[in-house]
Amino acid sequence: MFTKVLIANRGEIALRILRACRTLGVGAVVAYSEADREGLAAQLADEAICIGPADSKHSYLLAPAIISAAIVTGCDAIHPGYGFLAEDQGFAEVVRAHDLTFIGPPAEVLERFASKEATRRLLGSHGLSTIPGSGMLRDEAHALEEAERIGYPAMIKPSAGGGGKGMRLVRTPRELESAFKVSRSEAKAAFGDDALYLEKYLDETRHIEIQVAVDRFGSAVHLGERDCSVQRRHQKVIEETPSPALSDASRKELAELALRAIAAAGYENLGTLEFLVDSKGDAYFIEINCRVQVEHPITEMCTGIDLVALQIRIAAGEPLGLTQADVVSRGHAIEFRILAEDPTKDFRPQGGQVGAYLVPGGPGIRMDSHLYPGYEIPSYYDSLLGKLSVWAPDRTQAIARGDAALRELLVDGVTTNIELHRAILANQVFIDGKVTTDLLDRVGSAPFVAAGNR
Amino acid sequence: MPAHQQVPAVGPTDADQALRVQRDHEAIGRLADDLLPALIAKLAASGLGEIEVRESGWKARLRKPAGAEDGRRSAARGAAESHAGHGLVSVRPAGGHGRVTEDRDRRPREDDEEASEAEPGRVSATSPAVGVYHPRRDLAVGMPVRAGDRIGWVDVLGVQQDVAAPVDGLIGSSLAEAGEAVEYGQELVRIESPASDEFDGPGAARRPTVLGNA
Numbered sequence: 001m002f003t004k005v006l007i008a009n010r011g012e013i014a015l016r017i018l019r020a021c022r023t024l025g026v027g028a029v030v031a032y033s034e035a036d037r038e039g040l041a042a043q044l045a046d047e048a049i050c051i052g053p054a055d056s057k058h059s060y061l062l063a064p065a066i067i068s069a070a071i072v073t074g075c076d077a078i079h080p081g082y083g084f085l086a087e088d089q090g091f092a093e094v095v096r097a098h099d100l101t102f103i104g105p106p107a108e109v110l111e112r113f114a115s116k117e118a119t120r121r122l123l124g125s126h127g128l129s130t131i132p133g134s135g136m137l138r139d140e141a142h143a144l145e146e147a148e149r150i151g152y153p154a155m156i157k158p159s160a161g162g163g164g165k166g167m168r169l170v171r172t173p174r175e176l177e178s179a180f181k182v183s184r185s186e187a188k189a190a191f192g193d194d195a196l197y198l199e200k201y202l203d204e205t206r207h208i209e210i211q212v213a214v215d216r217f218g219s220a221v222h223l224g225e226r227d228c229s230v231q232r233r234h235q236k237v238i239e240e241t242p243s244p245a246l247s248d249a250s251r252k253e254l255a256e257l258a259l260r261a262i263a264a265a266g267y268e269n270l271g272t273l274e275f276l277v278d279s280k281g282d283a284y285f286i287e288i289n290c291r292v293q294v295e296h297p298i299t300e301m302c303t304g305i306d307l308v309a310l311q312i313r314i315a316a317g318e319p320l321g322l323t324q325a326d327v328v329s330r331g332h333a334i335e336f337r338i339l340a341e342d343p344t345k346d347f348r349p350q351g352g353q354v355g356a357y358l359v360p361g362g363p364g365i366r367m368d369s370h371l372y373p374g375y376e377i378p379s380y381y382d383s384l385l386g387k388l389s390v391w392a393p394d395r396t397q398a399i400a401r402g403d404a405a406l407r408e409l410l411v412d413g414v415t416t417n418i419e420l421h422r423a424i425l426a427n428q429v430f431i432d433g434k435v436t437t438d439l440l441d442r443v444g445s446a447p448f449v450a451a452g453n454r
Numbered sequence: 455m456p457a458h459q460q461v462p463a464v465g466p467t468d469a470d471q472a473l474r475v476q477r478d479h480e481a482i483g484r485l486a487d488d489l490l491p492a493l494i495a496k497l498a499a500s501g502l503g504e505i506e507v508r509e510s511g512w513k514a515r516l517r518k519p520a521g522a523e524d525g526r527r528s529a530a531r532g533a534a535e536s537h538a539g540h541g542l543v544s545v546r547p548a549g550g551h552g553r554v555t556e557d558r559d560r561r562p563r564e565d566d567e568e569a570s571e572a573e574p575g576r577v578s579a580t581s582p583a584v585g586v587y588h589p590r591r592d593l594a595v596g597m598p599v600r601a602g603d604r605i606g607w608v609d610v611l612g613v614q615q616d617v618a619a620p621v622d623g624l625i626g627s628s629l630a631e632a633g634e635a636v637e638y639g640q641e642l643v644r645i646e647s648p649a650s651d652e653f654d655g656p657g658a659a660r661r662p663t664v665l666g667n668a
Contacts, residue, residue, distance in 0.1 A: 034639060050637040051584050065638070068610045069584040072635035098611070 001316050002026050002077040002101065006070040007041065008051075008060065009081030012368045012386050013292075014041035017079045020308035029073045031066060033059035035378035040370040049073055054380045060084045063091050067098050077101040077315065083382075086291040089114055103315040105269045105290045112266065116287050117159050117197050123273075126261035128285040131276065133199040140180050143198060147176055150200045156180065158187030159195040164234030166190060169201055199286075204436045205276040206245045207231065208283065210258040211299050212271050213310055215320040220263040222255040223299050223307070224329045226272075230424060232347065232440045237417075238424060239295040240334040241302055244395060244433025245277060254283050262288070270311045276437075294387065297368055298333035301391040331364075332398040335389040336406065338369070340377055342415040343445045349383040352376075355412030360405035364391035364398075367409075377414060385416065395433070399425055423448045578629060578641035579617050585610040587617070587636045589628065589643065597625040598648065605643055608636060623647050 004027035007017045014030055018041055021028035030045040035054035042048040049069045052059030059065060061084055070078050078095055080086040080103070089110035092102040104110070113119045120130045134146035136159065147154045147170070156179055158166035166187035168179035180196070188194035206229040214220040227243030228236040242251060258273045272289040296307045305327065314320070341347040354375045359367045369386025377385070390405055392398035403425050406418055424430050427448065429439060440448065581587065589606035599605060599619040607614040626644030630636055 049584060050639050052638045059638075064611050064613070065584050069637070071611075072584060072586065 001318070002075075002312070004029060004073070004075040004077075005103065005312070006031055006066065006073065006075040006078045007045075007081070008066045008069075008078050009084060009086075010036045010039055010041065010060065010370075010381065011384060012370045013081040013294075014039070015044070015370050016368055017081060017308055018045055020306060020312060023306065024309055024312060026312070027075075029069070029075055031060075031069045033380075035380050038375065040372055040375070047073060054378060056084065056380065063088075063094055066091075067095060067100065070095075070100055071098065075100065077103055077312075079103040079312070080291070082291050082294060087114075087289070101315055103312055105267065105271070109266065109268050110290055113288050113290055115159050115195075116157070116161070119288055120285065122265050123261045123285055123288070126264045127257060128261045128273075129283065131199050131202065131284040131286065134197050137180075137196045137198065140177060143176060143180055143196075144173055146198050147173065150198060153201040153203075155199045155201045156183045156196055157199055158183065158191060158193070159197055160191035160193040161187060166196070167234060202276055202278050202284070204279045204438070205229075206243070206435075207236075207274065207437050208243050208246065208254070208277050209272045209274045209289075209293075210255050211293075211296070211307070212259055212262050212267070212273065213307075213314065213320060214263055214267050214269065214271070215314050216268060216317055217319055218263065219320045219323075220259055220267075221320060221322060221324050221327050222259040223303050223305065223327055225251055225255060226293075226295055226298060228295060229435045229437050230430070230440065231437045232445060234437075236295065236337065237440065238334060238336055238421065239298055240332065240395075240398070241298045242329065242332065246281075250281060258285075261285075269314050270307060294337070294384070295335050297366060297387060297389040298335045298391075301333040301364070301366065301389060302329040302331055303327055304330075331391055331393045332395040333364075333389060333391045334398050334402050335387050336402065336421045337387055337417075338385045338409070338411070338421075339417045340383040340385050340414050341417050343417050343420040343449050345415075347417075347445070349379075350415040351379040352414045354414060356410055357412065358408065358410035360388070360408035362401070362404070364401055365405050366390070371411065385411065385414070399431065420445055420449050423451060427451070576626075576647075577621055577623070577645050579605055579619050579643045579645060581608050581630075581636040581638060581640045581642055582615045582617060583608050583610045584637050585615070585635070587630050587632065587634050587642055589617075589632055593625060593628075593643070595625055595627065599623060599625060599645065617642055619645055621645055621647075 001024065005017070005021050007014050007028055007030045009017070010032060018028050018030060028045060028047070030041045030048040031051045032039055032042040032048055033052055033054050033056065034050060036042055037050065051065040051069050052062055063085065066078060066085070078100055080091070085091040086104065087110060089107045092104065092107035092110050095102040096107060105113075112122070117136060120133070124130045132150045134143075134150065137143045137146065143156075153169060153171045154176070156166070156168040156170060156176070161167070166183045168183050170176040170179050183196055184194045187196060206227060208225050208227050210225050211223040212220060213223065224241055225243050225246065226239050226241045227245060228239045230236070230238035246254065254275065262271060262273060269290070270292055272293050274286045274289065275283040276286055277283045292308055292311055299305075300307055305322070340350045340352070342350055354371050354373060354377065357371050357373045359369070366389040367386060368389070371385055388405055388409060390398055390401040392401050403422060406422050406425070409418055411418070429435055585608040587606065587608050590604065593605055599622070601619055601621050603619045604616045605619050605625065606617040608617060623645035626646040628643055630640065630642045636642065
């Protein structure tokens with residue numbers, strides 16, 4: 001096991017990793033930018049080190065600063081969290097070159113799964129269905145040709161991407177022509193790579209992902225699925241497990257299929273395979289996330305397994321220490337992403353200073369958040385304030401606990417999406433477990449909130 | 455205060471109120487006259503994105519506008535002429551009166567230094583990066599430096615990053631040892647402000663600037 005881990009991230013995930021290190025008895029150093037000096041992780045850590053200015057290009061994304069911080073503080077491993085450098089194979093490689101361990105998949109594994117398009121081909125060859133799509137698009141003419149072949153509507157997607165950036169839905173050749181250049185420049189700006197591909201767009205789909213863990217020795221388990229169908233512009237808003245859209249037989253089948261494919265493809269450490277499931281129940285593999293996911297707590301609540309600790313142990317070269325039979329998922333869990341956004345004002349991120357702050361409690365309630373009263377939310381980063389997760393023996397009770405907890409949650413001084421969550425919980429489509437990924441965007445969030453207030 | 459003891463009021467008396475208002479005015483005056491110019495100089499010279507100082511119940515925060523100079527080295531070199539361009543100055547009470555010590559308890563050690571460095575004439579050269587600090591070998595207390603002069607470097611994975619004097623002045627006490635691991639923004643060397651005739655006289659322009667060359 002490691003002696004000391006450098007936590008190269010911020011916000012709630014830095015805190016989550018700090019907690020995992022403490023429970024493992026591993027030392028931890030929180031690396032923070034100047035804007036995060038007052039962040040809870042930096043405040044709670046036994047050791048914290050400032051790595052650069054607020055701009056993440058010069059701090060959380062600056063590999064030499066992070067590695068130098070690890071070396072001068074005597075760390076032997078770096079945990080990248082999610083986002084920033086979490087899936088950057090170049091970073092993983094440089095970390096290793098400095099005799100440090102990258103907590104995540106080894107660099108060569110990250111490299112193998114770096115291109116979404118290549119990953120779809122690789123896992124397709126190991127038995128996963130993929131959405132009909134194109135290869136890398138050479139130019140607009142090539143894109144039009146490929147769209148004709150796979151059929152409209154189609155989605156333009158950046159190969160390097162994530163988080164919905166550079167993605168465009170096109171229903172006609174004309175729309176494709178106008179969207180192609182915009183997607184290309186967006187992808188270039190967001191990921192430094194303007195490679196695009198096309199994918200057939202499936203209407204009325206659910207987003208279901210399978211959590212897997214694979215150790216260095218090839219032992220692999222899945223930890224069930226998460227349903228992340230409540231999305232706004234391709235950003236997850238609410239996640240739950242198990243998925244209300246799958247029967248027990250089909251969830252088992254999908255998870256086992258995913259696990260076999262990923263193990264055969266030589267994956268290592270924690271990973272999440274994302275699928276789109278259409279109205280017929282067919283699951284299409286879309287991408288893999290080679291990191292700990294934002295929504296990991298709901299899996300932890302149902303399985304009782306600390307995923308971040310597991311991730312650290314695997315990176316340290318330990319065996320999984322559990323078999324598939326040891327992974328038992330109990331009850332139902334839902335996570336609400338609490339965001340500093342104003343749903344009534346087109347979700348513009350809201351800054352501000354947290355006034356009163358009250359975290360809900362009671363059975364099955366968990367809050368992962370870096371907030372505290374008086375905390376000034378830096379304007380440089382994303383709008384995630386925290387994650388409220390609830391667990392109950394079944395879905396109906398989980399919804400009831402979720403609503404009760406959301407009513408208790410108080411974040412003064414900042415506009416949040418708490419009311420949107422309550423409105424979604426009260427919506428019949430959600431209650432019936434029939435939410436598809438396009439619902440929030442189709443209906444609009446303001447009507448949701450308005451309906452919830454009635 | 456015996457006079458006050460006779461007043462049966464539970465809340466703050468008018469006299470208390472007036473005293474507090476007066477103190478606030480004094481604090482604002484001090485911030486505007488002394489602290490802000492020093493802070494602006496530091497912000498311009500250091501390449502920091504934001505500086506916050508707490509003093510006697512007040513908090514002053516300066517933030518560089520987005521898109522402003524973010525190359526640390528050039529920011530340091532251009533320190534003298536770039537004072538004007540840095541907007542966004544906010545001054546407000548830090549969470550009510552009498553809470554300053556509470557706040558301080560939880561803050562990292564640099565803080566007290568940050569507050570004291572805000573006194574006129576007490577600024578420091580700060581670290582441009584996380585790494586190992588090496589002062590220039592000929593660095594000595596009392597040595598005159600110009601804003602932007604290299605007074606040492608921080609070794610970041612074998613790459614030297616310059617530590618530059620943020621303002622004209624005299625080298626003061628060292629706040630970090632040679633070979634010490636330092637973090638970004640850490641204060642390394644105090645720069646004392648010289649008596650004005652020493653530096654701003656006609657001879658000042660002819661004084662050779664000591665640069666680089668460790």
